[in-house]
Amino acid sequence: MPISIANVEALIDRELARIAQPDLVARIKELRVPVRSEPVGWDYGEPGQTYPCWIVAYDPETNLAFAYSEHGFGPSYPWGMFWHGPDQSMGMDSSWYLSLEDVFRESIAWHGDNPLGYEVG
Secondary structure: OOOOHHHHHHHHHHHHHHOOOHHHHHHHHHHEEEEEEEEEEOOOOOOOOEEEEEEEEEEOOOOEEEEEOOOOOOOOOOEEEEEOOOOOEOOOHHHEEOOHHHHHHOOOOOOOOOOOOOOOO
């Protein structure tokens, strides 16, 4: 069954509910955008190959898009970040994570502290 905007929005809400740090939740909500699907380049396939990525947040200061995708590095690591624009690419595996929390904590859009002992999942 294809994923829908409603499915992605529900997934975001579940991910936010799992985050115990209020200032991180506030930052994600601040950058959250209306969910939309965009084709994003996949550098590990045929030339010009793209996969659909659901853009869920965007930081205009850094031009960084946060996305969910079941393709490319997903479903193992479905939450990613990449530079948004006409030549956007899913990039390397080091930009894709297990959770929305992890991708934000590892991004330059997050200026807060991480809990003592926090490790990316």
